[in-house]
Amino acid sequence: MIRVQREDFDVGAELEALTRGKTGIGGVTSFIGLVRDIAGERRIGAMTLEHYPGMTERRLAEIEAEAHRRWPLDAVLIIHRYGRLEPGERIVLVAAASAHRQAAFDACQFLIDWLKTQAPFWKLEETPDGPRWVDAQASDDAAAARWIKD
């Protein structure tokens, strides 16, 4: 399941709903991304997440489908917020549920790695020197490249 929304989400309720009634699931791996108050050397007051409505949902649905193709998963969840977020606030929740622990871990890591390089979101940070668009990270490209099949 994928969702793109301005509002916060309830992690416990979301993960509970993901597995409810599916007693073949052995494990659920999840990742919660949070707004940090510092990025490199810069102190961050808050950030605004912009996205491309329509394309975002399509890309996330493709990432979800690709995870299902690669691993034996019982459920996949991607929730991503947009709008203005303060330090400590949740940005994203990704989760993968499987009979097998390693599949859940690998799929969850794949979800966040691909989301970071594929889903059309952009961060505008509020810094003491004014607003600043966050640059894409080479480390994120490297993380995503792990999942490219030869």
Add this chain to the structure above:
Amino acid sequence: MIRVQREDFDVGAELEALTRGKTGIGGVTSFIGLVRDIAGERRIGAMTLEHYPGMTERRLAEIEAEAHRRWPLDAVLIIHRYGRLEPGERIVLVAAASAHRQAAFDACQFLIDWLKTQAPFWKLEETPDGPRWVDAQASDDAAAARWIKD
């Protein structure tokens, strides 16, 4: 933080408490282990988790400390239940919070891999053929061996 308890736990509340007020955290990776209704070919009614009170807490505290030594983590959580659990019920929650996503993922995987081979818990399954002690898995030893430093 570590806890060994008979009662269920609230995943959302636990993860929230882990990060509250710590605005340097960029991500939290967590793993929830659940009771499956099937193990290999066997249908499972329920299972009873036995443990070694005292040693369990010591081993989990050592695993937590080792994770902190290996990765730059802001917080670690291990909650493990004992007693009789039915399919779909939560057994264990492990989580690692870090400024850096990869550290959170690696530490979380380490926590569950080591817990599975180090913490003194044993599962007695209720099967159609009567109670059956779960055998240790070679795959769990292999997973834990990934984290042994040369």
Add this chain to the structure above:
Amino acid sequence: MKLLYFAWLRAKIGIAEERVDPPPEVTTVAALLEWLKRRGPGFAEALKDTRIVRVAVNQEYVASDHPLRPGDEVALFPPVTGG
């Protein structure tokens, strides 16, 4: 053709969305970018290094040789930074 701009491309160009009717020789993404650059200083500045401009046509990522049709929705944006 509908054009969408996001993040600092939108900020530099000064508009989020517009409808354009490029000349007939603009048949690919690369040709569209070259044509847009000549529409004003904001466009020239935003598109001066096209290697860091990502392009989606009808909400799918495409390469610079991708063909364009009049009804396409074309989005231009910097490398993404979500998650």
Add this chain to the structure above:
Amino acid sequence: MKLLYFAWLRAKIGIAEERVDPPPEVTTVAALLEWLKRRGPGFAEALKDTRIVRVAVNQEYVASDHPLRPGDEVALFPPVTGG
């Protein structure tokens, strides 16, 4: 010396916990296991393959050559299966 048995070792031996006073030649974990095996058929059955018996002394995993002292808490159990 306090002995604890867990999981199927406990089930086969039939007791969870006992206090024993082994003879003076029982100075290591290996010697303790050999001495316990001779205490009855439940012990013999539970300990017949000591390679799959894990031993903790004072709540720390130890190898078979680990020395024992009278006040030790010694736990015997199968490979663990939590998580």
